[in-house]
Amino acid sequence: MNRREFLQTSSAALALTAFNNHAAEFADMKPKRVGLIGTGWYGKADLLRLIQVAPVDVVSLCDVDKTMLVQAAEIVASRQTSKKTPRTYSDYRKMLAEKDLDLVLIATPDHWHALPMIEAVKSGVDVYVQKPTGVDIVEGQAMLAAARKYNRVVQVGTQRRSTPHLIEARDRVIKEGLLGKVGLVEIYCYYHMRNRDNPPDTTPPDNLDYEAWTGPAPMRPYNKIVHPRGWRAFNEYGNGIVGDMCVHMLDMVRWMLDLGSPVSVSSEGGILVEKNAKANISDTQSALFDFGDVKVVWQHRSWGHPPDPKYPWGATLYGEKGTLKASVQSYDFIPMGKGQAIHKDVTYEFDQYPEDKTEKDLETHVAPAIRGHMKNFLSAIASRGRPVADIEQGHISTTACILANLSMQLGRSLKWDAAKGDMVGDREASRLLRRPYRAPYIHPEPASV
Numbered sequence: 001m002n003r004r005e006f007l008q009t010s011s012a013a014l015a016l017t018a019f020n021n022h023a024a025e026f027a028d029m030k031p032k033r034v035g036l037i038g039t040g041w042y043g044k045a046d047l048l049r050l051i052q053v054a055p056v057d058v059v060s061l062c063d064v065d066k067t068m069l070v071q072a073a074e075i076v077a078s079r080q081t082s083k084k085t086p087r088t089y090s091d092y093r094k095m096l097a098e099k100d101l102d103l104v105l106i107a108t109p110d111h112w113h114a115l116p117m118i119e120a121v122k123s124g125v126d127v128y129v130q131k132p133t134g135v136d137i138v139e140g141q142a143m144l145a146a147a148r149k150y151n152r153v154v155q156v157g158t159q160r161r162s163t164p165h166l167i168e169a170r171d172r173v174i175k176e177g178l179l180g181k182v183g184l185v186e187i188y189c190y191y192h193m194r195n196r197d198n199p200p201d202t203t204p205p206d207n208l209d210y211e212a213w214t215g216p217a218p219m220r221p222y223n224k225i226v227h228p229r230g231w232r233a234f235n236e237y238g239n240g241i242v243g244d245m246c247v248h249m250l251d252m253v254r255w256m257l258d259l260g261s262p263v264s265v266s267s268e269g270g271i272l273v274e275k276n277a278k279a280n281i282s283d284t285q286s287a288l289f290d291f292g293d294v295k296v297v298w299q300h301r302s303w304g305h306p307p308d309p310k311y312p313w314g315a316t317l318y319g320e321k322g323t324l325k326a327s328v329q330s331y332d333f334i335p336m337g338k339g340q341a342i343h344k345d346v347t348y349e350f351d352q353y354p355e356d357k358t359e360k361d362l363e364t365h366v367a368p369a370i371r372g373h374m375k376n377f378l379s380a381i382a383s384r385g386r387p388v389a390d391i392e393q394g395h396i397s398t399t400a401c402i403l404a405n406l407s408m409q410l411g412r413s414l415k416w417d418a419a420k421g422d423m424v425g426d427r428e429a430s431r432l433l434r435r436p437y438r439a440p441y442i443h444p445e446p447a448s449v
Helices: 003-026 041-053 065-078 092-097 112-121 137-149 164-174 210-214 240-257 369-382 391-410
Strands: 033-035 056-062 085-087 104-108 126-127 154-156 180-187 264-270 284-290 295-301 313-318 323-329 328-335 342-345 414-417
Touching: 033 041, 033 264, 041 056, 041 065, 041 104, 041 328, 056 065, 056 104, 065 085, 065 092, 085 092, 085 284, 092 112, 104 112, 112 126, 112 137, 126 369, 137 391, 154 391, 164 240, 164 323, 164 328, 164 342, 164 369, 180 240, 240 284, 240 295, 240 313, 264 391, 284 391, 391 414
Parallel strands: 033 056, 033 104, 056 085, 104 126, 126 154, 180 295
Antiparallel strands: 180 313, 264 284, 264 414, 284 295, 313 323, 323 328, 328 342
16 A cells, blocks of 8 residues: 555545544534525435435425425425424414524525525525525525625535545545646536426316415516426526536636636526427526636537537536546546556445335436435534635636626626726626516515525
């Protein structure tokens, strides 16, 4: 065993010891009273991972879909230790008004992230909010301001920062200096994930309060694509594939390379191939995020083959000494010259958590990352420190992705002043920092939270 292997083995042992210590710490922790807003796909995935790692008491669930809400309550009752069925609400404000929660998870569609997150921290709870932080930049600024004003811990669901094999890639490859200087990173998604259907608009189903579901977003005629899980096909509710998939990989790269905010963002694309679908998000888009000495280039296509079938969604970091490819499934380090290549696959934890094998719709390769993210969230709550995906980091990554869409919309590069939270010398672009809210909803502002 050489020195590097010894250090890596020692680091792994220390990490395992720290993991076990955290597990013991949470086992002795007074059960946290938990509420969930948004009981769909990832709401349940997040909540059930939290139940796996800590003694929590899920007391409240909220959703505007009655059927989804009842089903979630049954699942939670079967999985939490107490076997109690949580109370159910259709209005998150009524749930928070009970003032009996320690932490809240928010897994609504993107256009419904900001308002409940701000209301939750005002009510005195800590928050885990799904990525991206919001649909416009001022929402994110207001969310950050609220978290700081009310001294709340807010973890954003950019769980690549808590993915075991990606932590190893950062520590073993980047921090050990195996890449050398990194000047260019490519991030990408080639999944065929954009909805290709064109069904007629219909009346909303009886179980869904579509008025409340739409909330501050523009009111569109109801279409079955939207709910459940298809709303990302429409720009009214999010920021397309850039807001969904780029934010993960850009945030991962920022974390791995310790990057702040880009100084400029430019983007081009549109609906170039899949023109007959009802979806209005781009099917093809590229973006350049300029971090000074490091350039990060994004590309997505929801059609055609990926350049590397093993890495259809991921990042490729080009260093002077080698290349690192990283995804949710694996990482590969390819050295220049005669160095040692490294490969690592995703770490599953079926032995410790056998329910992962049978849980409906769970992305099993992501489950360990969510658990790690929840443990980090709980540790930050205990210390009153900042979690690994603190709201400020989530806001920075989200802002960059929104700037890419605004650049594509305006047809020009945008310069960004992160300190001021505004465009540089572009009043037209500055006016797009906030989306109009549908009445009677009021857009949050940093100064008024």
